[in-house]
Amino acid sequence: MSYSDQFFNAIGISGERGSVERFAKLSGVPAQRLKFYNHNNVLPSGSDLDRVIKGAGITELLLKLKMGRVDKSISDAIQFYADEISELLARYNPEAESPKTECKLEFETSLGKLYRGDCIRFLKSIDNDSIDLVFADPPFNLSKLYPSEIDDRLKTENYLHWCQEWLFECARVIKPGGALFLWNLPKWNSSLSSYIESFLTFRNWIGVDIKYSLPISNRLYPSHYSLLYFIKGERPNTFNPDRLPMQVCPKCYGDLKDYGGYKDKMNPAGVNMSDIWLDIPPVRHAKYKRRDGSNELSLKLLDRIIQMATKEGDVVLDPFGGAGTTYMAAELKGRRWLGCEIGPIDVIVERFNLIEKEREIIDSYRKNLNSLFPENIKHNREKLGLWTCETVRNPA
Known part of the structure; x- marks a missing residue:
């Protein structure tokens, strides 16, 4: 734009x-x-x-x-x-803000509440220092048609000013030690990060490897989304990232990286997570997709973020409901949640009717975490005579 x-x-x-x-x-x-x-x-x-x-x-x-x-x-x-x-x-007196309709509670579970209305109006209704984690996935200003019929083709400065307005409110409601994760295109996050740094503390720029468009002439192929991670204050209240399994060949189960003489020092609980995430799948298969005609986030992404930055019972807020992925992940992980969506919320409500299917999806993700070699990988490596944590620590 x-x-x-x-x-x-x-x-x-x-x-x-x-x-x-x-x-x-x-x-x-x-x-x-x-x-x-x-x-x-x-x-x-x-x-x-x-x-x-x-x-x-x-x-x-x-x-x-x-x-x-x-x-x-x-x-x-x-x-x-x-x-x-x-x-x-x-003495500067810009035009007064036009009145907006109050947000209305539209859906509720034992852990969460979803409101219908404008995100800024919604955020202004929340108390200071009351939220443990804010995850925000705003419209990207790419001229997309949304069910809410919002204007997704703003002038660049208007889009950035709008983002600054709701980001300021997000910072206000986050508890000291709480976290903000902002999902957007690198183009927008590169502009917004310096603004957020005026009131929150930068932790990481996370690159999530998902191709989001076709190759563009005279440019490098855009193949990652930006996920900014900030906290309020000096240190996070919670930082509990999962450890990941070591990457192996899906056919022969051999190492994809040479750890040389350091195999015996590998942590049996898995590999430290880096700021480049290569294992977040795009949501394209009908089994996982909850709304037609629009992109949506992987449940795996929100599971990872919520696991990293909160503990059970904490409050997670997402001011852009979309397909409800944040709310579903929070519900399944025993976190309280608050949300807002300006458009129809039918898809989110219907999704909660499928909560047991969503639980199976998240469980399938989690069963392979926090172990260097998940059970099926370990079993096949043992059969093929490949090293495991036990064999390098206790050689025969």
Whole structure:
């Protein structure tokens, strides 16, 4: 998505036909590059910057301010003149927020409550410091059609400002030591991470290996989603990641990685989890998919996150209900949960009618965790004379 005409407005280019070409001739910066700077709200650099500010008759500082590009020099000046700037901004009175319908409780279980309504209105109704884990999977602003008919084609700055608004509320409701996990495209998370760092503590950028589009000409093939992990305060209240089985060949059960002389030091409970997750499946098979025409998250992903950052009885919040994966995982793992969905919730309610099938799915994931070699793998390696934890620690 593009930005509004912040660059053009800053340098005085109007919407009048031929105005870009006239400024290009005046400044010596090609019209195509001027359009690029405007479309992406990119601050020119080098010779282009010199030519633009000369042609527009403005200073570099004013150009940055009008484009909303605040660097360290401007940040330092704002801090130095904070008192004066605070008085000036107090006179700024943007349009009042339009009234929104209160969120309504639509579905309830013994552990959770699901509300129907706007996510920001929902978050504002929650008490400070009351949530152990927030997981958020917002719309990606890719012009998709949702049952809620939300606008998924916002100008870039409007989408980012909307995200900042609900992220601020998420931070407010998280307990000290609680966690925020934000699922989005790398493009958006790279912009949002610096904003979140102003009030939460960065822990990890997790890359989840799932191809989410077709190859794009002149770009690397996008094949991962970004999962940001932040906490409130200095250290997490809970950090209990699962350990993973060692990767072996699915046919011959041999090692896929050479551990050399360190086999006897391998933890029988499994391999430490890294910040690159290669084992989260896309939800495409009818057996696992709960809604037609839309992407949904793997139950395995939410099981892993909830296991890592909460303990039984903790409160998990997801302000974007979607297919209800977060709520189902929380319910199955004995966590209390709160949620909101602006669109229809029929799919989520129907999903809870299939809770025993969902339990079988999550149990099938968990049976292979926290063991270097799950039982079936261990059995086949023993038959083939391959090493196991017992044989390297107690050789015959």
